[in-house]
Amino acid sequence: MTKVFLDGDLVDDVDEPEEVRDAVREMRRSGDLDRTVSVNYLEDREEVRISTDAGRVLRPVVVVDDGEPRASEEELQQVKEDEISLGELEDDGKVEYIDAQEEESAYVALNREEVTEEHTHLEIDSTITHGLSATTVVYPEHNRGDRVNFGAKMAGQGIGMYSREFHQRFDTNANVLSYGQSPMVTTQTYDEMLGDHPIGQNFIIASRNLRRLQHRGRRGFQQGLR
Numbered sequence: 751m752t753k754v755f756l757d758g759d760l761v762d763d764v765d766e767p768e769e770v771r772d773a774v775r776e777m778r779r780s781g782d783l784d785r786t787v788s789v790n791y792l793e794d795r796e797e798v799r800i801s802t803d804a805g806r807v808l809r810p811v812v813v814v815d816d817g818e819p820r821a822s823e824e825e826l827q828q829v830k831e832d833e834i835s836l837g838e839l840e841d842d843g844k845v846e847y848i849d850a851q852e853e854e855s856a857y858v859a860l861n862r863e864e865v866t867e868e869h870t871h872l873e874i875d876s877t878i879t880h881g882l883s884a885t886t887v888v889y890p891e892h893n894r895g896d897r898v899n900f901g902a903k904m905a906g907q908g909i910g911m912y913s914r915e916f917h918q919r920f921d922t923n924a925n926v927l928s929y930g931q932s933p934m935v936t937t938q939t940y941d942e943m944l945g946d947h948p949i950g951q952n953f954i955i956a957s958r959n960l961r962r963l964q965h966r967g968r969r970g971f972q973q974g975l976r
Contacts, residue, residue: 752791754798767791767798774800779813779843788852801851808847810836810874811858817867820844826874836874845874877939882906885939910948927951 752767753760764770774789786808788801813820821844828834839845848856848871858871860879865872877885883906884890890898910930913919930948933940 752796752798754800756800757803764798767796770798775846779846781841781843785840785847788849790852790855792855799851801849806849808849809878810840810845810847811856811871812845812874813843814859814865814869814872817865817869819862819865819872821872823862829874882939882943885937886943888933888935888937905949910950914947 751763751765754762754764754767754770768791771789771791774783774787777783778785778787778789784802786802786806788806788808790799790801791797792799812826820842821839825834825839825844829836829839836845840847856870857868858873859865859869860873860876862872873879880890881902884898884902886905887893887898887901890901893901910927912924912926916924916926927948927950929951931951932946932948933950934952
């Protein structure tokens with residue numbers, strides 16, 4: 751017998767946990783259950799966990815059936831071009847939101863070319879896997895993974911101005927960068943999320959010393975000609 755938990759409370763024992771899990775998912779996709787309900791079957795612990803509590807982080811993925819994504823490539827392109835909404839695909843059961851617990855038993859493909867019959871979901875966009883902080887790091891493919899992770903942490907913790915109306919807010923204890931600047935090189939996510947919002951200062955490397963070196967180089971060259 752497999753135990754069924756609802757928001758951490760034991761509610762039942764079942765003989766066929768996989769059928770229970772699949773039934774809950776189909777009811778969610780068809781709209782018979784709230785779209786924020788999550789279900790996960792833990793085979794090693796013989797538990798079916800159903801979550802409905804608030805505060806869980808959910809993310810959208812494309813549903814895959816027998817190696818075929820329900821949402822076509824054209825439909826996802828229409829979402830990017832604002833011709834249709836992601837909610838419309840969700841109403842049709844082609845896109846659903848899963849939490850971290852349900853993702854443990856999901857097999858998510860990064861792109862459409864990698865989808866097999868074993869996959870359960872497909873990423874809407876492969877950059878979603880990085881999260882907001884990591885997608886603000888420029889040229890991550892040209893750096894080590896630990897450096898990208900470090901940059902993502904710094905992007906999440908460092909911001910020059912936490913609000914454009916900070917001088918009008920009631921809280922008076924905050925740190926604001928005096929001369930905040932926008933990055934010289936940005937990513938698409940940064941442009942969509944922050945725009946021209948200042949988050950730090952651009953590095954100026956040895957500009958004064960560089961001019962001195964250039965001047966000395968010209969003078970040495972002239973002396974050599976003499």
